[in-house]
Amino acid sequence: MAKKVMIDPITRIEGHLSIRLEIDANRVTDAYSAGEMFRGFEIILCGRDPLDAQQITQRICGVCPVSHGTASVLAQDMAYGVTIPKNGRLARNLILGANYIQSHIIHFYQLSALDFVDIEAITQYQGSDPLLCDMKAWVQSQTSANVVYPAAPFLPRYAGRYLEDPQANVLAVKNYLQALEMRALAHQMAAIFGGKIPHVPTLVPGGVTERVTVRQIIEYQSKLRKLQTFINQCYLPDVVAVASAFPEYFQIGKGCGHFLVYGVFPNSDGSQSTFFPSGVLTNTDLQSFDHRKVTEDIRYSLFSSASGLTPSDGETVPAPGKSGAYSWVKAPRYGGLPMEVGPLARMLVAYRKGDPPQVKEEIDRLLSRLGQEPDALVSTMGRHAARAVECKIVADQCEQWVGELVPDQPTFQDFEIPESAGGYGLTEAPRGALGHWITIENRKIARYQCVVPTSWNCSPRDDRDVPGPMEQALVGTPIQDENNPIEATRVVRSFDPCLACAVH
Numbered sequence: 001m002a003k004k005v006m007i008d009p010i011t012r013i014e015g016h017l018s019i020r021l022e023i024d025a026n027r028v029t030d031a032y033s034a035g036e037m038f039r040g041f042e043i044i045l046c047g048r049d050p051l052d053a054q055q056i057t058q059r060i061c062g063v064c065p066v067s068h069g070t071a072s073v074l075a076q077d078m079a080y081g082v083t084i085p086k087n088g089r090l091a092r093n094l095i096l097g098a099n100y101i102q103s104h105i106i107h108f109y110q111l112s113a114l115d116f117v118d119i120e121a122i123t124q125y126q127g128s129d130p131l132l133c134d135m136k137a138w139v140q141s142q143t144s145a146n147v148v149y150p151a152a153p154f155l156p157r158y159a160g161r162y163l164e165d166p167q168a169n170v171l172a173v174k175n176y177l178q179a180l181e182m183r184a185l186a187h188q189m190a191a192i193f194g195g196k197i198p199h200v201p202t203l204v205p206g207g208v209t210e211r212v213t214v215r216q217i218i219e220y221q222s223k224l225r226k227l228q229t230f231i232n233q234c235y236l237p238d239v240v241a242v243a244s245a246f247p248e249y250f251q252i253g254k255g256c257g258h259f260l261v262y263g264v265f266p267n268s269d270g271s272q273s274t275f276f277p278s279g280v281l282t283n284t285d286l287q288s289f290d291h292r293k294v295t296e297d298i299r300y301s302l303f304s305s306a307s308g309l310t311p312s313d314g315e316t317v318p319a320p321g322k323s324g325a326y327s328w329v330k331a332p333r334y335g336g337l338p339m340e341v342g343p344l345a346r347m348l349v350a351y352r353k354g355d356p357p358q359v360k361e362e363i364d365r366l367l368s369r370l371g372q373e374p375d376a377l378v379s380t381m382g383r384h385a386a387r388a389v390e391c392k393i394v395a396d397q398c399e400q401w402v403g404e405l406v407p408d409q410p411t412f413q414d415f416e417i418p419e420s421a422g423g424y425g426l427t428e429a430p431r432g433a434l435g436h437w438i439t440i441e442n443r444k445i446a447r448y449q450c451v452v453p454t455s456w457n458c459s460p461r462d463d464r465d466v467p468g469p470m471e472q473a474l475v476g477t478p479i480q481d482e483n484n485p486i487e488a489t490r491v492v493r494s495f496d497p498c499l500a501c502a503v504h
C-alpha cells in the first residue's frame, strides 16, 4: 500500500510550498503540490491609479520584481498606445537581464547546490584561503556543539548520496561564497538603470526614467565583465561537475512534456520580435503562441470565481474553506493543457527555432561535454543545464545591448492615460512565462490579473483532474528512503519554484 509522505515546508525555495507524495515500492506514485498562503495583489490593485501598478506588482516578489514591473509596463504601453524609444527598450532589457543573472546564480548555488554538494567536506579543508578557513571553523564548531539547528542553513539535511570528491566539494563551497558577491554585483548592475533593486523605481509606461550617460554604460560593462568571468569559469563548470556526478537525474523528473514561452527581451522598437522567441511545444510539436488560449482553472484551488476564465475576464475571489481544494495556486492551462515554463522551455523553443543561434551552439557544446543527447534536457538535471546556459547567453547579450545605448538620447516617451482602456503585457521572468492583464475604467484599475511562472509549474490539478507539471515530474521518482526523500526535493528545486509569486 502506498505510504503518504509530506514535505512541508520545502526549504531553499522562495515562499511556502508543501508537497504530498504517495510512495509505493520506493517510487513516487502520486504527488500534490500546494501553495500555502493567499496574498491578494489582484484585489489590492483594483480602484487604484494605473501608474501604481508597476510599483505595487513588483512587491509580489523580491527575486523577480523586474519581471512584474516589466509585465505591468508592457500592459500599460499597450493600453496607452505608447511606443518606447530605443534607449528605453535597451535599458529595460539591461535591467531585466541583470535580474536574470542574479536569479540564476542564486538558484544554483544558494538554493540547489546543497542538494548535491557535501558541505561537511569543508571540515577536511587543509588550504589557507581565509574565507574557507572561517567556514571550516564555523561548520566544525556548529556540528560539534549540541545545538538544535547546527550550521543552519547548511545542516541538518536529508541523508543521501552527495558529491564524493573532496576537492570538488571544497571548490563548490568556495564558489558558493563567491556567488553571494556575484549576486550583489548583478544587483548593483540592475540598479544602474533601475535606480535601486529590488523593486526598481525607474520602470514606467513609455520606457524608463533613468537617463543614459557614458559613465553608466562604462559602469555596467565593468560589472558585467566580472559576472561573465564567473559564469564561464565557475557556474558552467560547476553545473557540469554536478551533472557528471549525478547523471541519473537526466532520467528523473521529466514532467508534463509541454512547454510554453511568451518570448522576452524585445529586439526592436515597436515590434513583437524578442531575443528569446515565443512558442509552444506539445509533445515535441512546435506551434506558435496564441495569447487567447491562456485560461485558469480553479476546481482544486481555494477560489470561488468561475473556472476556465481567460485572464482578461479573470476574477480572484478567495474561498479558504472550499471543499476538495488544496492549493492557493490557480491552475493555468494553455489550450486546456498544463505547460512547463522557465529556462528549459525557453532553451528548447530557441533550440528548435535555431533562434538565437547561440542557444543551439551552447546547448550542443554542453551536451557533448556531458555525453548526453538533447532528449535528456527534459529532466531534473536538464533544467539546471538550461538555466546555466541561458545565464551565459543573457550575460553575453547584455554586452551587446549596453553597446547599443546612445548616451543622452531619450529613454522615455510621454503618454496620456485614457478614460477606459485595456492591455496585456507578456514577458518572461527568470522562472518562465509571465503575463499581466489590465482593464482601466474612469482612469482607475477596474481589473488586474497576473498569471505567473510558478503558477504554471506548481499548479494543482485542473478541472479535468490533470496534475500540474511539477506534480507530474515527481511521479516515478525513485525514493531510496522515505524518511529522507532527497530525490523528490531535487526534482522540486530544479523548477526553481517561487510560491510568493505563485500565490500573488
Ligand code: NFE
Residues within 6 Å of the ligand: 014, 060, 061, 062, 063, 064, 067, 068, 429, 430, 431, 432, 434, 452, 453, 454, 455, 497, 498, 499, 500, 501, 502
Ligand atoms: Ni518570485 Fe517570479 C520569477 C515571477 S516566479 S520569482 O522568475 O513572475 O512565479
Ligand code: MG
Residues within 6 Å of the ligand: 042, 330, 449, 450, 451, 452, 504
Ligand atoms: Mg493571478
